[in-house]
Amino acid sequence: xxxxxxxxxxxxxxxxxxxxxxxxxxxxxxxxxxxxxxxxxxxxxxxxxxxxxxxxxxxxxxxxxxxxxxxxxxxxxxxxxxxxxxxxxxxxxxxxxxxxxxxxxxxxxxxxxxxxxxxxxxxxxx
Numbered sequence: 001x002x003x004x005x006x007x008x009x010x011x012x013x014x015x016x017x018x019x020x021x022x023x024x025x026x027x028x029x030x031x032x033x034x035x036x037x038x039x040x041x042x043x044x045x046x047x048x049x050x051x052x053x054x055x056x057x058x059x060x061x062x063x064x065x066x067x068x069x070x071x072x073x074x075x076x077x078x079x080x081x082x083x084x085x086x087x088x089x090x091x092x093x094x095x096x097x098x099x100x101x102x103x104x105x106x107x108x109x110x111x112x113x114x115x116x117x118x119x120x121x122x123x124x125x126x
Contacts, residue, residue, distance in 0.1 A: 005054065005121045008045030012078060014038070017112045026082055027089025034108035035084035039117055043073045056081060057118040058109050065103045073099065083109050 004010050018024040018036035026036035039056055043049050051073050056065040065081050073079050074097030084105040085091060091100040103109070110117065120126075 004044065005119060005124075005126065006049050006051065008043050008049055009051060009054070009073070009119070010042055010044055011039065011117065011119060012042035013040040014110065014117055016110045016115075020112075025089075026092060027085045028092065029086050029089030031086065033086055035086060035105060036082065037108055037110050038080050038082045039110075040081075041073065041079040041119065043075055043077050043079075046075050048072050048074050048077075051079060053121070053123055055120045055122060056103075057120055059116040059118075060111060061109050063120075064105065064109055065101070067101070071099065073097075083107075 015038050019032045019034055023032040024036060025032045026038055051067045052069045052071045054067045055063055057063050077097030078094060079099050081101045081103055083103055085102045091102060
């Protein structure tokens with residue numbers, strides 16, 4: 001298993017159970033819900049990396065998101081994928097070079113009792 005993909009892509013952060021004790025409202029609609037959870041990738045390299053086609057997988061759900069064609073993650077940039085943006089909400093904003101995506105799911109992905117999140121590069125089978 002690779003620690004990094006494509007010369008510098010790593011899982012940086014995972015938000016699980018946003019409607020728990022911290023009540024984190026990722027999409028800013030005023031309500032912390034289970035679909036406010038997210039997975040964030042980080043580009044550790046000194047240059048931009050094309051992450052088009054990278055896939056996010058969950059052991060229980062299976063394949064749940066693919067980065068669209070033309071997705072370039074800047075050096076030092078973050079790519080956040082939310083489970084789903086709720087009515088009245090929006091994708092968050094970040095620093096220059098950060099990009100945000102809505103997986104479009106109406107239900108949570110990451111269970112609260114232990115789970116696996118996988119970033120898969122089908123082009124290199126890693």
